[in-house]
Amino acid sequence: MVKDDEGITIAAGVDTTPDKFINDYLVYPTLNAVNEKTDVIVDFSNPKGLPILLAYGMENRIPMVICTTGHSPEDKENIKSASEKVAILTSANMSLGVNLLLSLVKQAAKALEENFDIEIIEKHHNQKMDSPSGTALAIADSINSALKEKKEYVYGRHSKTGKRTFQELGIHAIRGGNIVGDHSVIFAGAGEVIEINHSALSRDVFAVGAIRAVKFLYDKDPGLYNMSDVVSNATA
Numbered sequence: 001m002v003k004d005d006e007g008i009t010i011a012a013g014v015d016t017t018p019d020k021f022i023n024d025y026l027v028y029p030t031l032n033a034v035n036e037k038t039d040v041i042v043d044f045s046n047p048k049g050l051p052i053l054l055a056y057g058m059e060n061r062i063p064m065v066i067c068t069t070g071h072s073p074e075d076k077e078n079i080k081s082a083s084e085k086v087a088i089l090t091s092a093n094m095s096l097g098v099n100l101l102l103s104l105v106k107q108a109a110k111a112l113e114e115n116f117d118i119e120i121i122e123k124h125h126n127q128k129m130d131s132p133s134g135t136a137l138a139i140a141d142s143i144n145s146a147l148k149e150k151k152e153y154v155y156g157r158h159s160k161t162g163k164r165t166f167q168e169l170g171i172h173a174i175r176g177g178n179i180v181g182d183h184s185v186i187f188a189g190a191g192e193v194i195e196i197n198h199s200a201l202s203r204d205v206f207a208v209g210a211i212r213a214v215k216f217l218y219d220k221d222p223g224l225y226n227m228s229d230v231v232s233n234a235t236a
């Protein structure tokens with residue numbers, strides 16, 4: 001996708017795997033070789049590389065587009081503090097459609113808060129490392145942000161006995177084949193069901209979003225940004 005875009009080029013690919021120590025210092029030769037003219041770092045990799053990624057980005061004041069999912073609460077705190085020094089954009093899903101879905105589910109949750117059960121089902125390929133998907137968690141957080149009574153996330157319901165409570169928000173992960181990424185949000189009421197669904201048909205949608213994010217972020221002041229900033233920015 002970058003090859004077809006005249007505005008940007010790939011300066012380097014780097015490895016942030018923390019696997020080498022010399023005198024207690026982690027050594028990352030490939031990371032040190034990054035071209036000084038690098039304007040933005042894009043990360044679609046593994047949460048294990050986060051400490052090195054943040055340290056490098058902060059030290060060199062290079063904005064970072066972090067698309068990797070599966071971060072721990074501590075990782076998320078570290079991203080937040082790093083964003084005080086350098087611009088960081090995080091998004092569990094770079095597609096335009098999912099970012100619209102995040103606001104649609106908020107609207108639906110508000111309207112149906114009193115008597116609809118809410119469940120999320122996500123489906124992904126059999127190579128995915130984390131579950132549930134970062135997008136499913138972002139959808140759940142978006143729903144919760146709209147509700148007066150916050151829901152409690154219940155993952156999978158395996159071996160769970162007893163009835164579902166109204167406070168539950170079920171989150172379910174399906175893994176198989178080469179499914180790119182499907183997210184369905186089900187609002188189930190008495191006698192009616194509303195389902196809001198997004199299907200990524202190709203991984204290109206994530207690359208397109210990441211390129212838009214790069215163009216948005218490269219000259220931004222320190223701060224924590226997300227895809228809704230990009231989408232709402234007409235020049236991005």
Ligand SMILES: NC(=O)C1=CN([C@@H]2O[C@H](COP(=O)(O)OP(=O)(O)OC[C@H]3O[C@@H](n4cnc5c(N)ncnc54)[C@H](OP(=O)(O)O)[C@@H]3O)[C@@H](O)[C@H]2O)C=CC1
Binds near residue numbers: 049
């Ligand atoms: N925000 C979004 O829109 C999207 C986010 N993702 C997220 O991106 C991440 C990667 O997913 P996906 O592309 O499917 O995974 P893949 O396994 O296909 O690709 C990950 C790549 O990252 C490389 N990698 C792993 N660790 C490091 C590291 N420490 N430093 C540098 N490179 C590393 C891997 O190299 P090697 O093969 O050598 O291990 C591999 O090339 C996941 O967290 C996924 O959820 C994915 C799609 C969209």
Ligand SMILES: O=C(O)C1=N[C@H](C(=O)O)C[C@H](O)C1
Binds near residue numbers: 129132
């Ligand atoms: O791993 C993937 O493939 C994807 N991961 C992201 C997530 O965890 O939400 C986004 C997308 O659905 C593809």
